[in-house]
Amino acid sequence: MTVREPGERRTEATVLLLFGLTGACGLGLLVVYALGGQPQVEGVLLFGALGGLGAGIVLWGQRLMPTRVHIEPREPVGGGPEAVAGLQEPLAEEAGFSRRRLLILGLGGALASLAAALAIPVFSLGPAPGRSLFVTAWRAGRRLAPEGGPPVRADEVPIGSVLTVFPDGDDSDPNAATLLIHVGDRPGQAPTPDQFLAFSKICTHAGCPVGLYREQDHVLICPCHQSEFDVLHGAQPLSGPAVRPLPPLPFRLEADGTFTALGDFPEPVGPSFWDMKL
Amino acid sequence: MSARPGPASGALRWFDDRTGLAPVVRAGLRKVFPDHWSFLLGEIALFCFVILILTGIFLTFFYVPSAAPVSYEGPYAPMHGREVSAAYESVLRISFETKAGLLMRQIHHWTALLFVAVIVLHLSRVFFTGAFRRPRELNWLMGFTLLALAMALGFTGYSLPDDLLSGTGARIAYSAALSIPFVGPWLAFLGFGGEIPTEAFLARFYVLHIMLLPGLVIALIGAHIGLVVLQKHTQYKGGPAREDNVVGRAFWPGQAFLSTGLFFLTAAIAALLGGLFQINPIWLFGPFDAAIVSSPAQPDWYVGWRDGALRIFPPFEPTVLGSTIPAAFIPGIVIPGAVFTAVALWPFIEAALTGDREPHHLLDRIWEHPGRTATGVAILAFFSVLTLAGGNDVLAFSFGFELEFLTNAFRWLALLLPPVAWIVTWRLCRARLREGERRGPPAAGRAVRRRPDGGFEEVGE
Numbered sequence: 001m002t003v004r005e006p007g008e009r010r011t012e013a014t015v016l017l018l019f020g021l022t023g024a025c026g027l028g029l030l031v032v033y034a035l036g037g038q039p040q041v042e043g044v045l046l047f048g049a050l051g052g053l054g055a056g057i058v059l060w061g062q063r064l065m066p067t068r069v070h071i072e073p074r075e076p077v078g079g080g081p082e083a084v085a086g087l088q089e090p091l092a093e094e095a096g097f098s099r100r101r102l103l104i105l106g107l108g109g110a111l112a113s114l115a116a117a118l119a120i121p122v123f124s125l126g127p128a129p130g131r132s133l134f135v136t137a138w139r140a141g142r143r144l145a146p147e148g149g150p151p152v153r154a155d156e157v158p159i160g161s162v163l164t165v166f167p168d169g170d171d172s173d174p175n176a177a178t179l180l181i182h183v184g185d186r187p188g189q190a191p192t193p194d195q196f197l198a199f200s201k202i203c204t205h206a207g208c209p210v211g212l213y214r215e216q217d218h219v220l221i222c223p224c225h226q227s228e229f230d231v232l233h234g235a236q237p238l239s240g241p242a243v244r245p246l247p248p249l250p251f252r253l254e255a256d257g258t259f260t261a262l263g264d265f266p267e268p269v270g271p272s273f274w275d276m277k278l
Numbered sequence: 279m280s281a282r283p284g285p286a287s288g289a290l291r292w293f294d295d296r297t298g299l300a301p302v303v304r305a306g307l308r309k310v311f312p313d314h315w316s317f318l319l320g321e322i323a324l325f326c327f328v329i330l331i332l333t334g335i336f337l338t339f340f341y342v343p344s345a346a347p348v349s350y351e352g353p354y355a356p357m358h359g360r361e362v363s364a365a366y367e368s369v370l371r372i373s374f375e376t377k378a379g380l381l382m383r384q385i386h387h388w389t390a391l392l393f394v395a396v397i398v399l400h401l402s403r404v405f406f407t408g409a410f411r412r413p414r415e416l417n418w419l420m421g422f423t424l425l426a427l428a429m430a431l432g433f434t435g436y437s438l439p440d441d442l443l444s445g446t447g448a449r450i451a452y453s454a455a456l457s458i459p460f461v462g463p464w465l466a467f468l469g470f471g472g473e474i475p476t477e478a479f480l481a482r483f484y485v486l487h488i489m490l491l492p493g494l495v496i497a498l499i500g501a502h503i504g505l506v507v508l509q510k511h512t513q514y515k516g517g518p519a520r521e522d523n524v525v526g527r528a529f530w531p532g533q534a535f536l537s538t539g540l541f542f543l544t545a546a547i548a549a550l551l552g553g554l555f556q557i558n559p560i561w562l563f564g565p566f567d568a569a570i571v572s573s574p575a576q577p578d579w580y581v582g583w584r585d586g587a588l589r590i591f592p593p594f595e596p597t598v599l600g601s602t603i604p605a606a607f608i609p610g611i612v613i614p615g616a617v618f619t620a621v622a623l624w625p626f627i628e629a630a631l632t633g634d635r636e637p638h639h640l641l642d643r644i645w646e647h648p649g650r651t652a653t654g655v656a657i658l659a660f661f662s663v664l665t666l667a668g669g670n671d672v673l674a675f676s677f678g679f680e681l682e683f684l685t686n687a688f689r690w691l692a693l694l695l696p697p698v699a700w701i702v703t704w705r706l707c708r709a710r711l712r713e714g715e716r717r718g719p720p721a722a723g724r725a726v727r728r729r730p731d732g733g734f735e736e737v738g739e
């Protein structure tokens with residue numbers, strides 16, 4: 001076709017302009033890159049370059065090419081019973097499978113045992129769970145210390161504050177993370193010398209660290225799904241999806257003001273698993 | 279036809295002499311593509327994947343999948359001297375020191391969000407038009423698997439920067455795996471290499487993210503498109519379209535130009551988003567620290583619904599025959615698993631319900647199959663409620679609601695909205711159907727012929 005409609009010529013000019021935009025933006029990208037780069041400018045220039053090209057090509061195809069409607073016949077997918085029979089013949093009958101039942105069984109057994117043997121190394125991927133979900137790094141006699149620091153003293157934790165502590169000198173076990181809370185005088189109870197409580201920091205719902213403490217009503221809040229735990233009542237869940245209380249860490253307040261663990265948590269920390277009570 | 283030397287005839291000749299494929303390629307060029315914007319969604323998903331591969335390759339040159347501690351000495355001053363993982367440091371280096379690195383990273387992340395979104399739209403189109411019916415059940419299953427793989431790719435990628443948020447996401451996935459009765463602890467330990475957080479998991483997620491999962495996606499996309507070529511496209515009713523033909527434009531040049539242009543336009547949008555809109559600024563979140571979580575921790579949009587399910591499911595942890603059913607099990611595994619399985623098997627469920635096992639190449643209009651449309655809308659409503667519930671703390675904060683009240687409201691909505699949506703949709707479809715019946719038989723049953731002037735006329739049965 002050599003005859004050009006005026007509309008066609010206008011479209012041609014537009015397409016050419018769009019391609020020109022691509023060229024200009026591409027050059028711009030080179031310059032920006034050479035000058036040290038700037039993400040926003042790069043993004044906009046790349047948008048211009050790619051967009052010009054894309055719009056130009058679409059316009060060319062839609063406006064300047066024949067838009068003839070093609071109608072193609074559609075045969076049914078699949079050749080029906082004859083085709084299947086024709087396939088079965090070389091596949092099964094020639095090989096004589098129906099006469100070799102025993103061999104087929106044997107082959108199946110051999111393949112299954114080989115597959116099992118080859119699948120076994122999957123167990124190299126991780127240690128056996130064993131008892132590891134039931135224990136943390138806490139042992140009787142270990143002192144409570146902030147991550148990487150010396151053992152904490154009672155006078156370093158003001159009333160109403162929370163400190164994340166680990167066994168002194170060993171913060172290798174993240175699941176030992178414990179919240180040491182100075183609750184002050186317990187309402188409704190005679191003031192006691194030990195106004196400190198310690199609970200596992202790992203949420204019993206899905207294992208997020210329980211990070212927020214609301215001082216007025218002594219509530220610990222897990223930011224992941226908003227479980228709330230009542231600190232003054234054994235960290236029982238108040239609301240949210242958690243069911244088990246945060247396990248308490250047994251400890252003693254020493255004469256020098258430090259805290260010593262009396263043992264590990266009495267039950268597994270973190271999210272539940274099926275055999276935790278077996 | 280005379281052997282007129284056309285463009286590139288020498289090269290074509292050379293090609294055909296060695297492969298004999300000229301007629302096959304010719305047939306390919308003539309392949310007919312029905313013309314409707316909704317058929318382009320799948321193509322856009324493919325283009326997103328191509329962009330992900332290209333930007334992803336760039337990122338692999340700089341990323342270090344290692345949890346080894348290093349002291350940060352780069353140009354981002356607030357992080358100076360802090361001990362971070364080598365992975366986190368490498369992502370900071372990509373963001374601040376590699377030229378065009380931040381742009382690539384942000385394009386990659388934005389495109390990942392688009393990728394899943396476009397797949398969901400494409401799947402919805404296929405669902406609501408009944409394109410999954412015989413003979414296309416296999417392609418539905420493959421498309422569904424591709425959606426699952428895309429989400430797995432997004433999740434593994436989200437975990438790689440080893441920042442505060444990504445660690446939280448991995449931890450919740452670990453806890454969901456741990457919650458499965460009998461096999462949970464083994465599964466979680468094998469998958470993550472022990473009790474989380476582990477050093478092994480970054481390297482594993484990296485291999486999954488850049489090799490195993492993309493490999494599977496490439497293979498499945500190939501099979502998915504291959505089946506479309508073998509079975510030919512479905513098409514909407516109307517005009518000359520019938521069950522035994524395909525009406526549309528040829529691959530060459532019409533569709534080829536449209537698709538190529540669309541690829542560049544998709545890339546252009548991704549570039550604009552990646553350039554102008556900050557995403558996942560991990561330097562603000564800080565490095566991963568098992569003892570810290572930032573609030574509110576918002577995941578990528580397509581995992582929000584699972585977060586929502588975990589948030590609003592009531593506290594429930596029964597002990598059955600001595601074994602514990604963990605609180606995360608039902609909302610984190612059972613409900614998503616059940617809904618996803620139902621969606622995956624929908625072609626077979628629908629065939630069993632309707633008894634319709636005939637091949638279909640003409641698409642339904644959305645109201646023509648009220649039960650199906652209502653079910654699809656109900657499922658979308660369910661996921662929307664869960665996704666909103668995943669932001670209940672943000673909503674409570676921004677609109678001044680009590681969190682407790684919002685959580686309860688979402689519980690009721692999750693239970694009631696899907697059935698209500700089902701009934702409303704069903705009735706709307708029925709009303710539209712009845713109106714159509716009053717107006718006479720649908721156009722699909724009539725044969726038409728093209729008039730010389732380009733219009734169509736009916737020719738009777």
Ligand code: FES
Pocket residue numbers: 203204205206207208222223224225226227240241242
């Ligand atoms: S992990 Fe704490 S509420 Fe879910």
